Amino acid sequence: MTTEQILIVAGVLFVLLNIAAGLIWVERRMLALWQDRLGPNRAGPLGILIVLADTLKLFFKEDWIPPFADKWVFILAPAIVVASVLMSFVIIPFAPGIVVADLNIGILFFLAMSSMGVYSIVLGGWASNNKYALLGAMRGASQMIAYEVFMGLSLMGVVMLTGSFNLGDIVAAQKNWWFVVTQPVGFVIFFIAGIAETHRLPFDIPEAESELIAGYHAEYSGMKFGMFFIGEYLGITLISAMIVTLFFGGWLGPAFLPPLAWFAIKLFFFIGLFILLRASLPRPRYDQLIAYGWKIILPIVLANLLITGAVALWLRDH
């Protein structure tokens, strides 16, 4: 491992954790803006120090493990969510040369890590030994397993057109056309599946405050709850980064800005979209979400795969 690689790892980690913490402020201000309120505006300029206040509060809260909980699994669960999401960032090319590990199974590694993320919800809900938490875990598990399938299938169109699982190759293949032009269906389905995978509103049925108190993390407090919280924001950043890399040309862009700046602009656009979705859409029912996935999205994504494959073969032969 060279010094450069260590610097990249440290830099990526530093920037990501700061983005995740900063999103607390961004989200609350944006939601307030769209709901005709002011939002947090007291601590520091524009209220940005709310991030610091929130973090300090989480650190000093009592970190309580319920006596009826399964202690070790209870402690393990919040660590899994942050670890699995941070591991996924390993494969993302932020700019030419700025990538932690240029794996030739890039997309598969991302899918593997996102499937590890299910454990945090299932184990958190189960170890809490609480009815609401268990209901949340049950919903979370079925939602995430179902939408993982569509997420994987929606990416295969991109893989077919590129002929590689490597994210660097995928970015390079978008020199002429972004894949959102050639794979619009894949993009829409990946976006929907991404929201479901990060269990953000409108698909936040595993935690659904109005039905399940806080769902799978109802029993968590202090920094363990903070881990779930940060994990969610890291998840949004991850899905946005994947959308940018796979469908919107990654760091490609006109030359007047450096590649990293293009990546950041596109990334923040999609993070903003995630927050806007939270502000504007109602939550579907649990059975509606699952039925919608298997009865509508699955046939569409399979048809997309078939047509993409046929066109790719035809283009190769002509």
Add this chain to the structure above:
Amino acid sequence: MSTLFYLSSTIAIASTILVITRYHPVHALLYLAVSFLAVGMIFLSLGAPFVAALEIIVYAGAIIVLFIFVVMMLNLGKDTAQQEKEWLKPKVWLVPSALVLVLLVEMIILLFTDSDQPLKVSVVDPRRLALSLYGEYIIAVELTGFLLMAGIVGAAHIGKHMHTPLHRFLQNGEGKKEKPKPLRPVESLKNEQTVLHDQ
């Protein structure tokens, strides 16, 4: 590479032993997940990254989660652990352990007599794997497809049930496939209306 291989093999064996000896089913399943991750790591260290990723996505990421999902719903508590404890008495262990011990001794002897062959690592990229799966081994892939299809049809058959809405407002509306038939005579409905009027 061979250090990584031996390290992850040790983890795989240790966690698999823990799967068998844990009394609590969810803890056992967690060790099984660790075991699958270790097996994925073994594949990676032997130069099969594609198989490693699939091992993690399919086994650790989907199948074990489904197992935990089911076990979670069964609400197994201390009683089950107690029952397991009674089933797994030392007497039960004796014969299987003796048999496995013989195998272990055999393996150790083999390792030390035939050790001049080094661990051969050749990286197989996804493209080559795909070409051999859909070229040379196409019949095996198709047969697996048949097997999975049979499984899906069976599951669909077992899971199928007539949807009978319990709420009277829904009985003629959504989710009703067969011919709607009145669940109770019209007389009783009339009576209900009169009761309502009385209030």
